[in-house]
Amino acid sequence: MPDKGLKPLDVAEGETVVMRFAPNPNGPPTLGSTRGIVVNSEYVRRYGGKFIIRFDDTDPQTKRPMLEAYDWYIEDCTWLDAKPDKVVIASDHMEVYYDYARKLIEMGHAYVCFCEGGDFKKFKDAKEPCPHRGQSPVVNLEHWDKMLAGDYEEKAAVVRIKTDIKHKDPALRDYGAFRIVKTPHPRPEVGDKYVVWPLLDFEGAIEDHELGMTHIIRGKDLMDSEKRQGYIYNYLGWDYPKTTHWGRIKMHEFGKFSTSGLRQAIEEGEYSGWDDPRLPTLRALRRRGIRPEAIRKFMIEMGVGETDVSISMDTLYAENRKIVDPIANRYFFVWDPVELEIENAEACVVEPSLHPTEERGRRSINVGSKAFVCNDDVGSVKEGDVLRLKDLYNIEVTSVSPLKGRCIGNSMEDVKSRKMRIIHWAPEDNVSIKVLAPHGEFTGVGEKQVVEELNNVVQFERFGFCRIDSVDDGVVAYFTHK
RNA sequence: GCUCCGGUAGUGUAGUCCGGUCAAUCAUUCCGGCCUUUCGAGCCGAAGACUCGGGUUCGAAUCCCGGCCGGAGCACCA
Structure with missing residues (x-):
């Protein structure tokens, strides 16, 4: 795999590459930690070496480890297709x-x-x-x-x-x-x-040697470590691993945050937990339906540079969209719903396709004399306006308040010639849906068939991609991205 | 204060070691167009960058010196 982004490693003849990711488990992995997981594991995969996760948990006080976080790291590494070959805990040594x-x-x-x-x-x-x-x-x-x-x-x-x-x-x-x-x-x-x-420089120096590390990639902030630890290596007659450094990574969408700061905010109830959709933790991204392959690709293509980078989630979203778009079924979700009565409606069943280009079958919606539409779409309509209810039929507005309309046929020719807006809708027989997004909560109604998509990423048309998180009492979905 | 590192389009990134083929790559973003019964995607097109000043050289994004800007270390944090 000639992955662009990662430069070749300087590997000696016959040398087996051993690399590590060494977090302090004082909180769950975030997008920042992910770079270390992905890049190290990717190098190891390319050179057929060994990937070690080492918990540098030798500060019981200031950066006190969190007991659950040890497992979280392993879980998240595995999810990222970076299952460690070996797990080491410094406090055991x-x-x-x-x-x-x-x-x-x-x-x-x-x-x-x-x-x-x-x-x-x-x-x-x-x-x-x-x-x-x-x-x-x-x-x-x-x-x-x-x-x-x-x-x-x-x-x-x-x-x-x-x-x-x-x-x-x-x-x-x-x-x-x-x-x-x-x-x-x-x-x-x-x-x-x-x-x-x-302290870190001592613990790391000993561990890196004992574990036979051949290459180390670490933050620029640890550049002095090599020189400091070099004294120990000289005294003991050891060879120092080859090192590379990277700069800080910052996401536009997430301001400065610290693990301890987040921890406090969660305890105070400002966030619902470590997987709150507003947080940059891997647990949150996973819950939102971001695919691990997208994260890997994103990190690998960013490469390893000493420049501090500040990048936008849009780039990650674009990667994820490429993966998710072909497999996500389409449904109607009407947020901020307004009831629409169709005066001359005859009950019917419509079967829009699940995907615009892929052959994924059809969904089935029972339609009566009422429907729900987004307030955004009808907030400024006037009597006599014409609209297309997507995949259903065309209507003419006969009353604004309460909102009423009259079916005026099903002709797509009319839609084009009269330049009707095409809007989505939800039937009277629906399911309530709540979407939790980084930018807020959206409540409304949608097609009942959404309940069949538990754990899947779907696209709510004209809204965005969402992962269906639970269907027990109405649907709860986590917003993925547009 | 001392020391170290970095600076290519809005954002990332390739190229810098071993000067010319770089009027500078790719992705994302943005803007147009086509297509489309959503949005997105797809296709077509466009915009957009070598931090500055000197020097070396026939020739510099690439080498040298200086300035500017940014980051980091000098913790009984990792």
């Missing part, structure tokens, strides 16, 4: 991190620092070693053991990796590798077992 920490301390490449944050910054900015930097490995090991034993309070001590305190880039000078957190971890398997937690 604490002993491994501790072992390497001890080793680096013994080698004299790490030390326990008791500086207060601000004080250390002063030393660092002045390119001066702090008083603890010169401690012997023996002393550092003692402190390390005390840290592990819980003898120090939070923020009292931190383990730093020795880099080059005079490095011209301040971001690289002696960075933190472990800190003390006494909040228990949400995973019951872990709980309060540990009080010393690794």
Whole structure:
């Protein structure tokens, strides 16, 4: 598959590509996370390698993991046709991190620092070693053991990796590798077992090596990680994976949002849940009837660039429409309905086709002497106006309030010669329908046959595509796109 | 303040490493037309870009220097 968008990877002779997607499960996957899932898994698929999902859940406090989210990630990856070959949870590997920490301390490449944050910054900015930097490995090991034993309070001590305190880039000078957190971890398997937690650069450095990662794609914001982690790799004699970076991705339709911000908004009832149609979570998009193939294509064609991008959902919708249009059956949904009485009507059954171009059969509608039409369509009609009820017949308006009309035949010639507007309608014998859309809620009535489309994406003519979400008590549909 | 990265049409993207074939690709969007008993799709057509200034060169989107704009790191977040 010569997918445009993704540049070839630099793969050594005989090398098996191993790549990972490493989220913190502190909320469900969003469109942003999806890039990491799709691009990594796509590369792995192309090169016949291995795709690993690793939960970087080593912060029980500030970015506290959400227990349900671990499964959500696996679910959503699978849905995106990116089922991981292996699932790794960082909080299961604490002993491994501790072992390497001890080793680096013994080698004299790490030390326990008791500086207060601000004080250390002063030393660092002045390119001066702090008083603890010169401690012997023996002393550092003692402190390390005390840290592990819980003898120090939070923020009292931190383990730093020795880099080059005079490095011209301040971001690289002696960075933190472990800190003390006494909040228990949400995973019951872990709980309060540990009080010393690794920071991202340490945890990631060890994991990427242990898992045999060959290539890493990560955000531009983590560009310094390679240089920082490079010190650890040098000390331990490891080779660093090949790295690529991408810029931030932002959708026009969704302003700035943070997982913690969304979480709060949901708890306060501002959104109905993580799958509220207004949210950019995968769960919401799935519920709305966005197809995973469309998301994959969208992400792959965007490629991997270091430029920050801000793109429109329209592009994703266009991809999705190509998939959904040929398979979505057509139905009438009348929002903001107005009753229309047809004075000379004779009961009949009409059978419009389910799709304008595909052979998908027909639907069947019983029509009596009343119908419903959209207020938008008849709000400004006058007595004597003529209209075409699509797939039914032509009418002449005989009264505006209440709205009444008279059937004046079924001739398409008349529709053309008299330039009648063609509007859709719903029969008197109908089903109530509610559509939940990012831009609001729409209620009205529609053809009864819609209840047969549970879980399918249909097109409500002149309205848009929708996924039928439930049919228990009337129909509830989630808006996909136009 | 120090350090790093980026800047091609409205939005994304190809091309930049190894200057010419680039009066610059593709998608989306927008605007026209055709078709159509909805909308959408489809078909046809059109519009629209190399951040700026120098330099190197016969020749620069591509190389060099500087400016401007944008993003990021310098956290006991990931």
